[in-house]
Amino acid sequence: MMAERLVLTVTPNPALDMTWHAGRLSPGETHRVDAAQVRAGGKGLNVARVAAQQGARVLAVTTSGGATGIEFAAELESSGIPSVLVPVAAPTRRSVAIVDDRDATVLNERGQDPGADAWRALIEATVDAAASAGVLVVSGSLPPGAPDELVPVLVHIAQAHGIASIVDTSGPAMLAAARAGATVLKPNRAELAEATGLDEPLAGARTLLDGETRLVLVSLGTEGMIAVPHDGPALHARLPEVLVGNPTGAGDAAVAAASVLLAAGVEDPETLLRAAVAWSAAAVLEPLAGSISPRHAEFAERLVVTAYAPTETA
Template structure:
């Protein structure tokens, strides 16, 4: 089973417009409303692909009630931790003509110490039966990098591998606590590490203690890196246009599936390298196929074909053994 954790979920509201004109009024078809947040999107992808998954999140207020009802209707196994603050909202406007998406994310209100303790207790409980735990998205006020690092450490010491997709100091804390995988995008990588380039940023996260770094680089594909083996670059030979809001989450779903299925994913062995190449292909294809779908948390039926198109190559010279 794969457990996804969304500490700062959102009710996702999505509208599609023929062409987005700033300052103008637009007539649109009815928008879509879904329980969202990065971990929920990851869970949707895994569930649709036949993986055993449980989605854990918080829920509060009137928006939280709508969030919970949609999650029940989705059929995704889940557990919600009640909180006093209302669940935040995220608004996506998809410009069909430009193939671009504008997103407005509410910050989300603070979580109380008791609510945080309840959330962490639920994570630890559910993780007993998990092959991997994916902690995804922003952290609400009251749930800081130190608390995230503590949670990652608890799970890792218990033998449960943890994947983390967040940003800033929280990403550094996750790496330092021994997360088996972290997934920054290029902007998050450089902002968190202060590195001059992608390679240096990846190296910084590996030096802190991350087992594997999967850095998504937009149209340039992604890089899969470990401390001891050669980095792997994967990309599609053509650009795809659409709604990119769930692309990174689809990549995290591929990472979580690979971690759950392949205990030796980070090993500097032929089997480990083969597993990382498969991960690079699948994460690239799933990420790209998500762009083709109108809503985050979905893969295009074309994802198998896209996986066959992915070009894989070394991203760097072989690393010297320590």
């Protein structure tokens, strides 16, 4: 897949990602492991990495501060991902992932509010970049104290430039993105239930489709993903088998797939769903978030896609 126009990602709460691999994690025990693998992370950065790996033009807009921010900026520069970093006083947070042969355990620092001046600078950088973008991705958590209007303002920037937007966040920010009219929303099942108060994914997704949002993609973990469009039937896609690996970047890979297609002008729900699930599955096979296995093409061919109904086990 190749997007002619820029995939622009905004990460309001970046992190210095540290990943350790352990054969088997036993709580309360001591583990001897190799040195951590360290990357500039946060969900939007992972989206940009995956999209760039697959040939898209990308630009990542985020913040950087403190000692961790120095390491964050250096790693991002060495990775070759084009970026605009807004300098802030608050230190860039850290994220720890411990991956064993069963699953991944993740500890995410909450982050700190960088302040009103930093938010203005982040918005200005987004406005400057949006003129050449084909899609605007707002991805990840917000630090405590972030302004309520931040996500809606970013969505409105996309609208003002006539481009699609995709938002992957949680809680009130997800609801705010829906009210602002984000083109695509990408919660996981837990985030959707938290935001809407509804445990059933289809019912929860439909509450987000009252305005201009065209599609909700809901990650169901090992059970695949559903696509709930504004018009038309809901679809469910999954692989016929469960993959074992590191799931920490799977959702970001799904967003990357959708963003590359949206940047190219593709909005068909089934096409977006198929790519999102295939890339998400391919991310599980990689040791670090922000990359996908070349097997994504194979996975796309083997997906099982069916109509989704609340009575289905998913």
